[in-house]
Amino acid sequence: MFNIGSQINDMSRWIEGQARYFIDASNYKNVSRFINHSCSPNLVNHQVLVDNMDCHRAHIGLYASQDISVGEELTFDYRYELLPGQGYSRRLMFPNMLECNAV
Numbered sequence: 001m002f003n004i005g006s007q008i009n010d011m012s013r014w015i016e017g018q019a020r021y022f023i024d025a026s027n028y029k030n031v032s033r034f035i036n037h038s039c040s041p042n043l044v045n046h047q048v049l050v051d052n053m054d055c056h057r058a059h060i061g062l063y064a065s066q067d068i069s070v071g072e073e074l075t076f077d078y079r080y081e082l083l084p085g086q087g088y089s090r091r092l093m094f095p096n097m098l099e100c101n102a103v
């Protein structure tokens with residue numbers, strides 16, 4: 001059996017401490033590169049293990065957090081941080097750009 005909890009904690013250490021992995025869309029990208037930031041987004045992100053249980057290869061999945069109308073812009077919160085055992089809290093992915101008044 002795999003210990004998912006410890007793998008998730010490993011992932012939080014990358015992000016909180018010496019992050020060894022990041023997503024760079026300069027060479028390989030998908031449609032998610034067009035999604036803008038919002039402080040009140042209609043998408044949330046979760047790590048998703050695809051094909052294997054290796055958290056080093058986790059995908060970032062974007063999921064609707066509410067009903068979304070046809071033609072409505074999709075947005076997610078760029079502020080993102082994993083905390084051990086707590087899912088995610090917030091950290092600016094683009095620190096110079098986007099501040100939200102509400103935390």
Ligand SMILES: C[S@@+](CC[C@H](N)C(=O)[O-])C[C@H]1O[C@@H](n2cnc3c(N)ncnc32)[C@H](O)[C@@H]1O
Pocket residue numbers: 032033034035036037038094
């Ligand atoms: C992943 S891209 C999003 C798609 C981009 N707006 C485009 O048209 O290709 C991230 C960049 O979009 C811009 N951006 C994203 N959200 C924004 C927002 N809420 N307000 C202003 N600019 C935003 C910033 O320039 C940011 O570096």
